[in-house]
Every structure is written in C-alpha cells, then in structure tokens.
Amino acid sequence: MLSLVKEIKKCISLKMVAVVITAAVIVLMLGTVSYFQKEVVINLDGNQIVVRTMKSTVKEVLKQNGIRLGKYDYVSVPIDTKLQSKKNNIINIKSAVPVYVSADGQEIELMTSKETVKEALQGEPINLSHSDKIQGANPDDRIVKGMRLKVVRVTRKLVSQNEVIPCEVVKKDNNSMDMGQYRIVNEGKDGVREKTYMVEYQDGKEVKRLLVDHKVVVNPEDKVVEHGTIPIYTTSRGENFRYKKVMEMRATAYTASYEDTGKTPDHPEFGITYTGMRVKKGVVAVDPKVIPLGTRLYVEGIGNVPDYGYAIAADIGSAVKGDIIDLYMDDSTAVKRWGVKKVKVYILYD
DSSP states (O other), X not given: OHHHHHHHHHHHHHHXXXXXXXXXXXHHHHHHHHHHOEEEEEEETTEEEEEEEOOOBHHHHHHXXXXXXXXXXXXXSOTTOBOOXXXXXXXXXXXXXXXXXXXXXXXXXXXXXXXXXXXXXXXXXXXXXXXXXXXXXXXXXXXXXXXXXXXXXXXXXXXXXXXXXXXXXXXXEEEEEETTOEEEEEOOBOEEEEEEEEEEEETTEEEEEEEEEEEEXXXXXXXXXXXXXXXXXXXXXXXXXXXXXXXXXXXXXXXXXXXXXXXXXXXXXXXXXXXXXXXXXXXXXXXXXXXXXXXXXXXXXXTTOOOOEXXXXXXXXXXXXXXXXXXXXXXXXXXXXXXXXXXXXXXXXX
C-alpha cells in the first residue's frame, strides 16, 4: 500500500513538472515572437492602419494585409525596403486616379497619384511646359478623380518681316518749263524697314503679335519731279503762248492822225512811235512804269470784246497812265467804235 502511494506521488510530480516546463516554453516562445515582431503604420489614401508583423519587407507586409499596388500608385518607400524592429515603420500610399486630358489633338486617360493638376501634367506623357495653358482647372488645384482637363500648347518665337517704306515725292518748280509739263529728275527708290515681332501660337495657331523691334535696312530715296511754272494761254484761234503775268486794264485806241498825235502827215516823225518804230497794227502805247517799253504783249478782250491780239509796247502818251493801254488802229472809225474797253493784257516771254 505504501508503495502504491509513492508511485502515485511520483506520477503527479512528473505531470506538474511537464506542465511547468510547457508553460515556460510557451511564455518563452511568446516573448520571442513579440520581440521579433515589427510595428508598421500604413497610411492608405488618408486612412491609417497599424499592424504588427513578422514579415521582413514592405512588399511582404502589404501583401499580408491585402494591399495591392497599382502601376501608378505612390509609395513613400521602395517596396523592397527592410522593416525595422526597433523603430517605427511608416508607409504612405496614395492610389492613382484617372484624369482625362485633351492635348495635342487627342484625349488620353491619365492615371496619376500626384497632388495637384500641375504636378500631374508635368511628367509623361503630357510634359507640360512653363508656357502651356491649362483649361478646366487651375494649376494648383488638387486632383479629383474623373476630372477633365485641356492643355493648350503655347509657343512663342521671333518673326521678322520686311515692310516697304514708300519714297517721298519732292516737287520742284522749273521756271523754264510750261505749266502742266513735268520732268522726272530722280526716279527715287523705296526703302525697306525690318520689323521684328514676338508671335504667340496656341496649338499651332497665331493668337498674338507684338512689335518688339524695328529698323531701317534700306533708306528710301526721294523721287524728284520738276513742274513747269510758265503759264500757257490759248487764243481763240487755237494759238498757244507763254506769259509771265496777266493784268486787267482799260484799253483806248488811237491812229497816227493829227487829232490823236498832233502831227501832220508831212511831219518828219509822223507815224513814228516814241521808240522809233513805225506805227502799225500791234503797236500799243503804255505807261513805262507799268509795262516796260519793248515788252511783247497779247491783248485779250473781255466778254464779247474781240481780242486785239499780239502787240508790242513801243509808244507812250500823255493820257496813257497807270492801267491805261492805247491800241493803235489804222482808221478813225475803228477807233471810235472801240471807245474804251476792258481787256486782259498778257506779258509774254521774250
């Protein structure tokens, strides 16, 4: 009986030892596992997940937690990064969203995880330049899933363009040419002005042009034209003559008779003018202070008065003063019929 009791005690002691040892092993294992576990903080699209894991890399812990990365998703650390057991492991993930972009004549679906519109468009395949314009949002607006944008390609370049500078026409008087006639002394030459513009194109079309510089590359030469200044008069018979001056005068008439000159036919100076010329049709008396003797004239009748015609200032008279001109005629009847008429007297060129 005593032996049986001893055997029972012995068995109980062995079981207790086994239990204690098992418990100790379990505690030891749990401590070891706890020691080697790493704490990982995963920020996924603004949602935070805190996990403890025995995994070694970022890729493994993401897979362990059912997080699958897309091609364009953003991960703050490389996925083959080793997890640290003695420091915090923080993984930031931002999922890419679709944005529809019209650019270069086509629309594409752009998957992006960038924060702003400008950041999303700067890389491939859009390659936004600093001068391009964005329609549909502002460059600093935050990306929204499904937003539609248009990129307008803006280019600027300097364009030079030549412009004709018309030559000036310089008119000069030519006192030896008839009025109405002209002569080209110098043909002249147009100049050239070069203008430089800053031209802005949007999607290949010109939308703005700003003049930034201009310079004359070829100076123009004046065209010189001489114009005649000598007046031309056409008589009633179609004859043309050149004249220096025209005056409106009162015309009387005279003959070589004693009544008009105080000389009889037997007088040695009968029919002889003051200048020594014999009187005849076309000889006129003038005031030398108004019309110099020897001046060639043409006397035109005014209104219905007939022209006296060509004449020469060859005589004077006591009554011929100022604007009076005395016309020689062959007979007294014509003189009486003439009386006093208004005429135009043209001073002719020699």
